[in-house]
Amino acid sequence: MALAIQAEGIYKTFRSGWRGKKEKLVLKGIDLQIDEGEIFGILGPNGAGKTTLLSILSTLLLPDQGKVQVLGIDALQDGHRIRERVNISSGNANFLWSLTVRENLHFYGMLYGLTGKQREEKVNSLISLFNLEEHRDVPFDQLSTGMKQRLSLAKSLLNDPAVLFLDEPTVGLDPSVSIWIRDQIRSIQKERGMTVLLTTHNMREAEYLCGRIAFLKAGEILTTGTAETLKRMVRIGDIIRIEFKGKFSEDPLLRADGVINYTLSDNFCEVMVDEGEKRLGPLVALLIQGGAQIEKVTLGQTDLEDVFIEFAKETDSDMGLRL
C-alpha cells in the first residue's frame, strides 16, 4: 500500500525569551509512516508534542531537521502543492467571528478555488452532512462549542482532502456531541477512503477510530501499533475475576491458552489473559472440569489508558536506568 505520510528524523525546538535564548526541544527524532486510507492516531498527554507534529505534517510548521513527504510530495520544498490536497480541523475551533456558518464555508471554499455553482453545492451538502441547516445564517461567535466544531469539520472537507488532519477534534465537547462527531469522522473516512491523522489524549477515541496508534511522550514516539497489538505488547491483559466454592488444582490455569498471570486464594481467583472475551469461556470450562463450583465471573478489559500508563512507566524506568 502506498504511503500517505512519511516522516523521518523530525526534530523541532521552540525558542523564546530574550533573543530566543530559552529553548524547548519539542520533537526528538520522530519517524512515522502512515498508509493511504488509514485512520492513524497520535496519542499522548498534554505537552507531548502532538500538535507540533501534526502542524509539521500539515505544512503549517517547518521542522529543524528531518524529512517529510505527504502524498509523495516533499513538504519542505513544495508545501503549496500539498496544501491543495490536505485540510485541517482543530478542537476549540476558531473562525472569522462575524461571518455566518454559510459565509465562513464560502470564504474557505473560495480559498480552495471552488467556483460559484460547485461551491454552493459543496457548502450546502456539508451544511446538511453536519446538521447545520438551522444555524447556516448564525454568525460564528454565536454558535455553541459543538456547532463550532461541526463547522470546523465541514470546513476541513471543502476541498475533498486526500489527507485530513484532526487536532483533538472532540476536546471540550460534551459526551453526546463527541460520540456524534466520532461517528461522523468514521463514516466519512469509510465513505471517502481518505487518510486521517488524528491527535488526541482521549484513549477511547483513539481506540474507537484509529487503525493504528502511536504513543507520543515528551517528543518521542514510544511505540506504534493497533490497539490490540499494543495491549499485547505490554502484556497487561484483561482481568478475569472468578469467585468459586470448593477446591481445585492450579493445573488448568497453567494449561490454559492466553494466561499471562494469575493469583489464587481460597475462593477467589484473578487471571490476567491476553484477550478477555476470547479466553473467558474456555477458562471457566477448565475450572469446572478441575472441580471448582463457579459462583461469579467478571471480566475487566484493559483499555488503552492502562497501556499508555504502562508504556510511560517503562520509559521512565528505562530513563532511570540510563541515568
Add this chain to the structure above:
Amino acid sequence: MSSLNLQRKLIQIWAFVFKNWIMTKRNVFSLFEILFWPVVGFLSVGLLTNFLELDADMSGFILIGIISMSVTQVCQIDVAYVLLYDLWSKSIKHTFIAPVHPFQLILGSWLIGVFRSFIVFLLLSVLSAVAFGFDFLRPGIGPLSLFLLGLFLISALVGISVCILVLLFGYKADVAAWSISSLMALICGIYYPISILPSPLPEIARAIPLTYFLEYFRSFYGFDGEAKTLLGLGFGLTVFYLMIEAFLFRVVLYRSRKNGVLIKLSE
C-alpha cells in the same frame, strides 16, 4: 496558465474581497472609518483654513493633503485587515493552510480597500467643492487618476508593512495599522511643505513616495514641481518598495512557519 487555473486563482483573490466586504458590512466601526472620521477631519481642517483666512491656493494645499491622508488611511487599513481579522479571530492558520499565495491575499484586500477609499474620495471631493469651493477635477481626469493610483499603491505598501509586522510580532503589531499612516502624515507634508521640517526629516520624506505624489498633484495648483519627474519618482519608489515588501513577506511567512508564529496566533 490554463483558463481553469486562472479562474481558480481569481476566485482565491476574490475570497479576500468577500471576507473584507462581509466584515465591513457587519462592523459599525467600519462605517465610522469611511464616513465619520474622514468627514469630521476634513471639515475641521477646512474650517481652520477659513478661520486663518488662507488664500485659495494655500487652502487647496491643505485640502489636498487631508483628502490624500483619508484615502490612504482607509485603503491601507483594508490591506492590514486581511491579517488583522484572522489575528483577532485566531483563525490565521486556516488561511495559511489553504493553497493561497501572499500576492492573492494582498491583492484581494487591496481591491476592497480601493473601493472603500474611492467612496471616501468622492465624498470628500464633493464636500470640498460645496463647502470650500475647491475643485479637485481642475488638473483633469488623467492626472487625478494617476494621483489616486499612487495613493492606492502607497496604501498597499503601508498595509503590507502591517501584515509583515503581524507575522513578526503578532498582537503587538496591530497598533501599526493606525500609526504608520499617521507617521507618514507628519513626514510627507500633508499639512505643510517638507522644506519646513528639521533635518533629517526632509531627507526621509524624499524616500517616501507619498511626498512625490502630493507634490505632483499640488503642482497643478501652482506649487513648485516638475509633474512628470515627480510622478516618475513616486511610481519608481513605489514599485521598488513593493518588490522589497513582496520579498520580505515571503521571508517573514517562511519564518513564521519556522518559529511557530502561525500556530501560536491561532491558539
